Amino acid sequence: MRVLLIGTGAREHALAAALARDPAVSELIAAPGNPGIARIARIEAVDPLDPAAVAALAVANDVDLVVVGPEAPLVAGVADAVRAKGIACFGPSGAAARLEGSKAFAKDVMAAAGVPTARAFACTTPDEADAALASTGAPYVVKDDGLAAGKGVVVTDDVEHARQHARDCGRVVIEEYLDGPEVSLFVVTDGETAVPLLPAQDFKRIGDGDTGPNTGGMGAYCPVPWADADLVPHVMRTVVGPTLKEMRGRGTPFAGLLYAGLAITATGPKVIEFNARFGDPETQAVLALLETPLAGLLQAAATGTLAAHPPLHWSVGSAVTVVVAAAGYPGQARAGDLITGAEAPGIHHAGTVVRDEQLVSAGGRVLACTATGATLAEARSNAYALVAGVKMEGAQFRTDIALTASQS
Numbered sequence: 001m002r003v004l005l006i007g008t009g010a011r012e013h014a015l016a017a018a019l020a021r022d023p024a025v026s027e028l029i030a031a032p033g034n035p036g037i038a039r040i041a042r043i044e045a046v047d048p049l050d051p052a053a054v055a056a057l058a059v060a061n062d063v064d065l066v067v068v069g070p071e072a073p074l075v076a077g078v079a080d081a082v083r084a085k086g087i088a089c090f091g092p093s094g095a096a097a098r099l100e101g102s103k104a105f106a107k108d109v110m111a112a113a114g115v116p117t118a119r120a121f122a123c124t125t126p127d128e129a130d131a132a133l134a135s136t137g138a139p140y141v142v143k144d145d146g147l148a149a150g151k152g153v154v155v156t157d158d159v160e161h162a163r164q165h166a167r168d169c170g171r172v173v174i175e176e177y178l179d180g181p182e183v184s185l186f187v188v189t190d191g192e193t194a195v196p197l198l199p200a201q202d203f204k205r206i207g208d209g210d211t212g213p214n215t216g217g218m219g220a221y222c223p224v225p226w227a228d229a230d231l232v233p234h235v236m237r238t239v240v241g242p243t244l245k246e247m248r249g250r251g252t253p254f255a256g257l258l259y260a261g262l263a264i265t266a267t268g269p270k271v272i273e274f275n276a277r278f279g280d281p282e283t284q285a286v287l288a289l290l291e292t293p294l295a296g297l298l299q300a301a302a303t304g305t306l307a308a309h310p311p312l313h314w315s316v317g318s319a320v321t322v323v324v325a326a327a328g329y330p331g332q333a334r335a336g337d338l339i340t341g342a343e344a345p346g347i348h349h350a351g352t353v354v355r356d357e358q359l360v361s362a363g364g365r366v367l368a369c370t371a372t373g374a375t376l377a378e379a380r381s382n383a384y385a386l387v388a389g390v391k392m393e394g395a396q397f398r399t400d401i402a403l404t405a406s407q408s
Helices: 010-021 051-060 071-076 078-084 103-113 126-136 159-169 231-249 282-289 294-302 376-388 403-407
Strands: 002-007 027-032 065-068 088-090 120-123 140-144 153-156 172-175 182-189 194-196 205-207 211-214 219-222 256-265 268-275 318-325 347-349 352-355 358-361 365-373
Touching: 002 010, 002 051, 010 027, 010 282, 010 294, 010 347, 010 365, 051 071, 051 078, 065 078, 065 294, 071 078, 078 088, 088 294, 103 120, 103 172, 103 231, 103 268, 120 126, 126 140, 126 159, 126 172, 140 159, 153 159, 153 211, 159 172, 182 231, 182 282, 182 294, 194 231, 219 282, 219 376, 231 256, 231 268, 282 318, 282 365, 318 376, 365 376, 376 403
Parallel strands: 002 027, 002 065, 065 088
Antiparallel strands: 120 172, 140 153, 140 172, 182 194, 182 256, 205 211, 219 318, 256 268, 318 365, 347 365, 352 358
């Protein structure tokens, strides 16, 4: 099987590593890729937001499967263009990807499907935003309606901060705050059959103790030892099944990776948000434990044959990912800092480039260090050992990823 992977981040590096381990994959091509992915895949240049260009690249390389990693190409319709050429593609159509591309659309789908979620208001004017903020009360949750790379959400007790974020975004969804720990559940689906992966928990705030502004994610661990044993079956019954049925009923079936971000409230799990692709950095931790060959699983979803796919097999133990970010992140991230120690197995590249034969930083989240262990505490220790081996001036990372869960 010849596979083309679209994307440039740590999530795509983790996907590339898993795809490369699949004995059915005869060649792995990545576009645009990054220096880490270049060690395991052939790199091709492409604009991932240009559906015609991605489809043409797939045709030119005679690939059997295209895997689209990031959300923006999916919303732009890359999967549609690839499938129009008769090539299997793992990723939802542009219409179905609106589950991530528009928070208001996702809320409408959830309401129609009866999916448990927070009460919400779609707002386009300051007056509408003020009314919604008065209705929900603090803590205020204000979400940019469109794609914002994981940083379009403000949760604050300061109503003026909430108002300013609504004004800056223009179109927002303001919703009630969901109290409780968060869990991420990835579900592979062909639109009819749905197969859950192991649940994970990620850490969005920049600082220890969940302090500071939101980021794209500073770390994650998998599985979630404190979660109820019925969590995944319950979410499949109350969230995933109804959502997929509603999408089919609208004539826009969702096939690909449905990511449910959940709050475990006192009244049960409720959806915080949907994403239309693998999450970052949870993917790095989840895939580190997956023993089932990944390419075959994604191809089954892409070709409507997921019901015939064998049950998934997982390694015993845990996985932890710790993100190393550049100085200044999540604000203006500094670029060009020399990086050493990033070649160790388990280190996934995100914001890196090679200049003058040296690896340097080129983004906010630079590396994701992932390790496994027989216990969560062991996996955590191994992940931080990887972090300690990385040298980059101004590097930022949280020191408490998976700490509380590992002590329970």
